[in-house]
Amino acid sequence: MKSLLKVMLILGAIFASTFILGRVLGILTVENVQFWLEQAQTVDPLYVIGTVVLLLFIDLFVAVPTLTIMILAGYFLGFPAGAATAFTGSAMAAFAGYGLSRKWGDRAIGFLIKDEKQRTELEEAFYRNGPVMITLSRAAPIVTEVTACMAGATRMPFWRYVLFFSISTLPYVLIATYAGSISSLENPKPAIFGMLFLYLSLWIGWFLFRRSQGMTKRV
Structure with missing residues (x-):
């Protein structure tokens, strides 16, 4: 499990650095995203x-600010068109990450984890915990991309990854875009409440998962 967490943290740090760079350069801000969508409209x-x-x-x-983009998709495109659009974009990113990592991910893992036994343990740990990690990956930024890469690198069957990605992402997209579709600049409360509901539900899920892991270890 330690090797799995090590690789996931390194991947997370790489993705986080791109977010920080985008913020520093002032490119992928919420304000810019909203402006681009307004111009497109x-x-x-x-x-x-x-x-x-x-x-x-x-x-x-x-x-990028994924949840904000999904909410704005609902605001500009309405529901369900915004939901279909947001899910398509998210799926394209996730499946591309899976495919690229399936092809080259084992080399990256081999570079980070030299010991073959630890690499085997990493794959076994993701096999056991990966489905839950993917399902709850929307609880925090970047985790979705990290789990997509880990699924590909550890050779999780594609159909299995698609199943848990859909369980994770489809409800998230539906709630976010619907909240955006019934929100306005004068009344942003539905979007705010939608965000709070999504994160609260997912954080509770992570808490229960971590608690079950701790109980399993004690047993």
Whole structure:
């Protein structure tokens, strides 16, 4: 488990550095995202769809405010169009991360973890805990991308990854975009309450997961 956490923390640090860089450069801020979507809306709603999909896809390479983008997708496109668009962009990023890591991830893990026994233990640990990690990955930024890469690198069957990714992401997208669709600049409360509900539910899930892990170890 230690090797798994080590690799995931390193991956998380890499993704986090892209987020910090984007904030420092002032590129991928919430204000900029909203401005781009507003400009796209003035041209054609299809441009909004393309912008949302592109922003969520590049989240694999440069961390973006994912939940905000999903809420804005609901605001600009309505429901369910915003939900379909947001899910498409998120799935493209996740599946690309899985595919790239399945092809080259074992080399990266071999570079970080030299001992073959520890690499085997890492794969076994993700096999046991990966489904829950993927399911609860929306609880915090970056974790979704990290678990996508770990699923590919450890050769989790693609259908299995898609199943748990969908269980994690589909309700998240539906709630976020619906909250955005019934929100406005004058009444942002639905979006705020939607964000709080999502994070509270996922954090409770992580708490229960960690508690069950601790109980299992004691047994």
